[in-house]
Amino acid sequence: MNVKKFTAATSRDALRKVREALGPDAVILSNRPVDGVVEILALDNDDVASLSAPSIEESTPQFGAFDNDFDPEPAFARAPAAFAPAFTAPEPRQPAPRATAPQPQMDPFAGQPSVARPYVERRAAPAAEEIPPTYANRRAPAQEATIDMAAMSSMMSAAIAQAKESATLEMSGMMSEIRAMRGMMETQLAELSWNASSQREPQKNAVLREMLAAGFSATLARYLIDKMPATKDAAEALRWIKTVLARNLTTIANEDDLLSRGGVFALVGPTGVGKTTTTAKLAARCVMRHGADKLALITTDAYRIGGHEQLRIYGKILGVMVHSVKDEADLRIALKELKNKHTVLIDTIGMSQRDQMVTEQVAMLSESGADVKRLLCLNATSTNETLNEVVRAYQGSGLAGCIMTKLDEAAAIGNVLDVVIRQKLNLHYISNGQRVPEDLHLADRAMLVDRAFRSKGAGNGFSDADLPLMMAAAGANAGNLHNDRSLREVSLG
Template identity: 65%
Template sequence: MNVKKFTAPTSREALRKVRESLGPDAVILSNRQSDGVVEILALANDDAASLAMPAPHSPMAEPAPSLDLSAPAIARRVEPRFEDELPHMSPPVSAAQPASLQPAAPRRVVAATSAPAPSAPRAATSAPAPQPKAPAIDAQQIAAMVSAAVASAKESAAAEMSGMMSEIRAMRGMMETQLAELSWGATQAREPQKTAVLRQMLAAGFSASLARYLIEKLPAGRDAADSLRWIKTVLARNLQTMANEDALIDQGGVFALVGPTGVGKTTSTAKLAARCVMRHGPEKLALITTDAYRIGAHEQLRIYGKILGVMVHSVKDEADLRIALKELKNKHTVLIDTVGVSQRDQMVTEQVSMLQGAGSDVKRLLCLNATATQETLSEVVRAYQGSGLAGCIMTKLDEAAAIGNALDVVIRHKLNLFYVSNGQRVPEDLHLADPVYLIDRAFKLKRDSVNSQYQDAELPLLMGADLGGFAAAREVHLG
């Protein structure tokens, strides 16, 4: 055995010396710091192996004998040897000799039991040290390794399959887009009336997916005017509206106007309150506001309530709302003006949960801004949908350059359009929704920009794109 000592200012340098002198497989025996230096005692790998494994022909390499240290076994080993040596120690004893001269029997037992005592430690010390055995890998470890390998293989296969499916979908989309472009390119030359109707629908603000679906279902043999009338009829039939306000004003109940900030919830609440007061009187109506965030929001509704002679109650949370509704259960109609929250705010979910858990059947009316884009309105509907909307009110109709975008969203999401608001006057600028009038107005607003909005070469690209929401257009009822 050749143990070497290495010293260096740092452990890194000391280990480098060990590696250079004894190789990368050297065995580190000790590592300590002394007088500002690091001292390492190391042994070469070959010397360590010679210590662990004895020489092949040495006595230490022989198997250890099995020892039976029980008293009967020791007596069997020692007793014959003791009898062989006994004649040389004393002459044979005859039977005629006196009993006092005969050797005592217990001496033989004592000698027999005490003789092997010194040999037991020699046998114990001569036995070689047991060889260290490699730790055995049990069945559970093997099963865990196999399951880990299988799981890794499955994850790899799933990732490859997902990538392959993404590529297939991309290829399918490209092929559908190219085929749709070719199809619409041929449609422009073969059926120019469809191209004219398509231009008018896009100019009115309707989505390209809904326009494409309706034009594909357009009956053949019609000119442009008849085709447009058919489109208007289908759109008006799919626009769900309230036939008369008796279902809302006369039936009564609890109604909450919800929507983003600035869509006209407070003004619409005042307009509905004026209609209820004119129909049933101020004692049958109650107003509640949850808008405690904006400065002056509560005062605005309070002024409207003072003009109408109606008390306005302010609540902060679900518990207050529950108490207020319980106190106002004898009222015919209760209108709740909620705080305006962005459709992307987490407070939307909290507001919907508060209204649903108020302990009363609160019908939510969504206010849709007609000046907003189609994508924004779709986000608003999805955010405020919750368990279902009782209906919607289209506001700021007088400010919108095109109202087809709002009508498209109402048709797609199958909302029940109760009222349309086209001004700030209370209650004059609130009207029942007339589907025929609204569809006709949507096409009249952009009549001047029909032919200048899109070029002929742009229509195939627009109609051939992968347009979202096309599946929703399939639910449009034709007739």
């Protein structure tokens, strides 16, 4: 046991000396002040472990080596002096034995007498003197195994990728929550702002109710009301709104601009919007103006049962040949054969605006080798959102114009006018029945705007309590109203 003493002016300094000499695992035996200093007796942790658990070599007596012979001498008789007891009793004196010759013994295996061989003690060679290890050597870390750097790099890359993915998901969730909070705050602030504005100018509520009941979108209504000049009279404010709407509604001034110029026109739109009937009405107008030999009809409706037969019946009545095509190659051939015709009308297949074949149809008409002008048929009974989807799907590289159909079936037409104004479409005709060609008229913008405010549905009334919420929702859906491109192009006068 190697007990060491350490002295210092304070206990902290003495403990530091113990730690530097014996390490952090040293055992403190005593700590006392002596002559103005602090004295600490400490013991190394390894010495304590050796005292508490003696090794097997120390607790087991060592025996000499045998050379296949029995050693009659006990092991403790040949043990070194370190294992001898501290006190040994004196042995009694005995007369020396008389010398006798060694007696032969019988070898139990060979059957011959043998002479006992004298015992020769064989001691192990002394071990080389070991240098006691220092504290640094005893505390030195064991040599680590070789690390596979490729496997370690792969594990680190996987861990980094997983951490990045987790961070991205957390960031995405946090941004979604921030956007939701922003939208909620904008909605509440817009509602408060509208309440304050409507209290100062009550005529705005009256005009807003009129526009919403006519079918116009809340986004366009709010934009126009925000731009409306200050006035105290609700009737005067409504007249200003009608004037702005009529000014921004684009129509053709004269039918001669369309029929006299001629060309190739394709009527496109969703299923059931009235393309075939409208084609027959236009064909009748062309025949009455230029004659049957100046007109040609083409149908691409080869999928619907009896679809092309309806147009053939109209062509037979008018005395016009109807050509049926299936794909782009047939359309190229047909248009090349009919290039001497003054006007060519194409009745296309009706399909949903969400159908992927709409893009193929637009490409077929655009790449047919002729200047095909597409006229989009808009159903007046459809909602504002549906009409916007139809325009976006069929617009392609641009539309020559549009035709409003089923005007006689619509409860309100503000939804169609809203889309035509915001999408900057050129409104050619309006169709209000099935008669050919009577129920096809040129678009009159003043009449359409006036009819939009007169044909209000009975169930489209809104209370004053509903208007702030609708205006706030319109502001949240459109973002910044004044940065909307379709609204910036609205002319205010």
